[in-house]
Amino acid sequence: MAAWRRPHRTDTSLPLSASVSRPAAQINRKLGAHCCRRLREEAACRTHAPHRGAEEPSLERRITGWLRADREMALTWGLLLLALQAPWGQWVTGAEETIPLKTLRCYNNYTSRIVCRWADTEDALRLLNLTLHRRVNGDLPQPVSCELSEDMSSGDCPAHQCVHRKCLIPYQEFALADHDYYFFQPDRPLGIQLLVPLTQHVQPPPPKDPQISKTGDHFLLTWSVALGDPQTPWLSQGDLEFEVVYRRLSDSWEEATSLYSRSSPAVLGAELLVPGSTYVARVRTRLAPSSRFSGRPSRWSPEILWDSQPGDEAQPRNLQCVFDGAHTLGCSWEVRSPVTSSVSFGLFYASSPEAQEEECAPVLKEELSGLYTRLRCQIPVPNPGARGLYVVSVRPRREGRFIKSSDNIQMERPTLKVTKDGDSYSLRWQVEKMYYTHLGQTFEVQYRRDAEKWEDSKRETLQNAHSMALPALEPSTQYWARVRVRPTPGVYNGIWSEWSEAASWTTEWVLPTWVLPIVLVLVTLLLLLALRFCGVYGYRLNRKWKEKIPNPGKSHLFQNGGAGLGPPPSLWAAPSRSPPAQGPWDSQFPELER
Numbered sequence: 001m002a003a004w005r006r007p008h009r010t011d012t013s014l015p016l017s018a019s020v021s022r023p024a025a026q027i028n029r030k031l032g033a034h035c036c037r038r039l040r041e042e043a044a045c046r047t048h049a050p051h052r053g054a055e056e057p058s059l060e061r062r063i064t065g066w067l068r069a070d071r072e073m074a075l076t077w078g079l080l081l082l083a084l085q086a087p088w089g090q091w092v093t094g095a096e097e098t099i100p101l102k103t104l105r106c107y108n109n110y111t112s113r114i115v116c117r118w119a120d121t122e123d124a125l126r127l128l129n130l131t132l133h134r135r136v137n138g139d140l141p142q143p144v145s146c147e148l149s150e151d152m153s154s155g156d157c158p159a160h161q162c163v164h165r166k167c168l169i170p171y172q173e174f175a176l177a178d179h180d181y182y183f184f185q186p187d188r189p190l191g192i193q194l195l196v197p198l199t200q201h202v203q204p205p206p207p208k209d210p211q212i213s214k215t216g217d218h219f220l221l222t223w224s225v226a227l228g229d230p231q232t233p234w235l236s237q238g239d240l241e242f243e244v245v246y247r248r249l250s251d252s253w254e255e256a257t258s259l260y261s262r263s264s265p266a267v268l269g270a271e272l273l274v275p276g277s278t279y280v281a282r283v284r285t286r287l288a289p290s291s292r293f294s295g296r297p298s299r300w301s302p303e304i305l306w307d308s309q310p311g312d313e314a315q316p317r318n319l320q321c322v323f324d325g326a327h328t329l330g331c332s333w334e335v336r337s338p339v340t341s342s343v344s345f346g347l348f349y350a351s352s353p354e355a356q357e358e359e360c361a362p363v364l365k366e367e368l369s370g371l372y373t374r375l376r377c378q379i380p381v382p383n384p385g386a387r388g389l390y391v392v393s394v395r396p397r398r399e400g401r402f403i404k405s406s407d408n409i410q411m412e413r414p415t416l417k418v419t420k421d422g423d424s425y426s427l428r429w430q431v432e433k434m435y436y437t438h439l440g441q442t443f444e445v446q447y448r449r450d451a452e453k454w455e456d457s458k459r460e461t462l463q464n465a466h467s468m469a470l471p472a473l474e475p476s477t478q479y480w481a482r483v484r485v486r487p488t489p490g491v492y493n494g495i496w497s498e499w500s501e502a503a504s505w506t507t508e509w510v511l512p513t514w515v516l517p518i519v520l521v522l523v524t525l526l527l528l529l530a531l532r533f534c535g536v537y538g539y540r541l542n543r544k545w546k547e548k549i550p551n552p553g554k555s556h557l558f559q560n561g562g563a564g565l566g567p568p569p570s571l572w573a574a575p576s577r578s579p580p581a582q583g584p585w586d587s588q589f590p591e592l593e594r
Contacts, residue, residue, distance in 0.1 A: 275311025409494030
């Protein structure tokens, strides 16, 4: 195929030769032959014709003139060849171009040399080496010597790590008619060959359009196969069989079940499917063992989904057992995960229908991705040859626990009442009468204020008592109390009963003891102030009363007209110099004496 690749041209003066590969090369060869004929004819003419003395044009100019004259004809032939190669040209160019060809760039100075640059990946160079070859027209290809280069001008390498090469080709015979063709060749022969007998390499067509339908208690899986395909005209229905593979959606294809059918449809009975599950199936075509052909199976058909028949979701399902061929029979089954938390299933087996049944242990659990739990157990097989038929079943295990009655007593909750005894309060309770009167009872009493929680309440523990006097409580405060009972630990044991209904009461108001001394002090002070005030006020009234009593010393009669009637003035004046008599209640309030 490399011979049909589009060549790389350094001279772009001929677009026709640059756009075609082998057909263009043929045109160029014809043009070259035509030019040679013209040259031979001119040489013959110069031999017999006289010399005209004019300077003859150069060889290149003459060739250019001939090509210009024949360009129209060459273009017509080139377009015709392009039209002819169009149908297969698309198929050829559809192949992916290699990295060395993508990066190959060749330029020349049209005088003495050609410089080519290309690149390849490091991964490819570890496996093989490529050599660049150049072929001019129909000559033999010649290898080109290349060396490593740091120059990246060979083009953008599409790979991550590329090794760049630079090649120098000495060449001087440049011509318009030259067609340079470059290609790469591995350092050693590469290839593979296979003899293909058609009857031994048959791959039948895959099934199409799989469909699932329910009929009664089973499902029908149908499909179709195009036996009339032109690629396999000699295959018949007798040469084919079909492999049907189905599994639950939560399983893998490695865990799928296979069945073989000679034709469509395939019957999937209810006993083959787990109730309440979603299944997926696919089909492929195989060559029947009786067929004269051999080969490989077809591709798988498209997958199809369906839901199996509904069932009791609490039932264990999908019981499967596999013998390892030695000494172990491995069994597994599935149960809905919520059921496993309530019911414990066990695997029971018997080595024959007449043998005694045994239970398999231990049972291992495996959480599945869906709503089910898979359980596994390994059954030992001591003598596989003598015992070939095992009876295996899954059912709930009979599990229980012993509970001793005398150690698990919970008495009925007591009945609580609150009574007031004078200035104090008492709690009284009653319990249900026990059949055994010698059974000791322990009571726990809690009481608290209304603003507190039961966790912060006061606790009292009593034995064989039915009342309790409460200590001094705060006045005008609401209280709550409750009580519970249990057997006194010893011969009989148990747990606390439920709390009795909480009883509530409010204490009466009582004068606090610290208030009385304060009141006495205040009353005493008030009495002292009252006595003081009364003494001062009485003294004032007494003084005013005395002032209203007639006093001869103050009478004008004795002071003016009765000088001889009274005592000497000195006697009257003496008492007036002395301060007035005061009693023990001296006035401390001057404003009252005015």
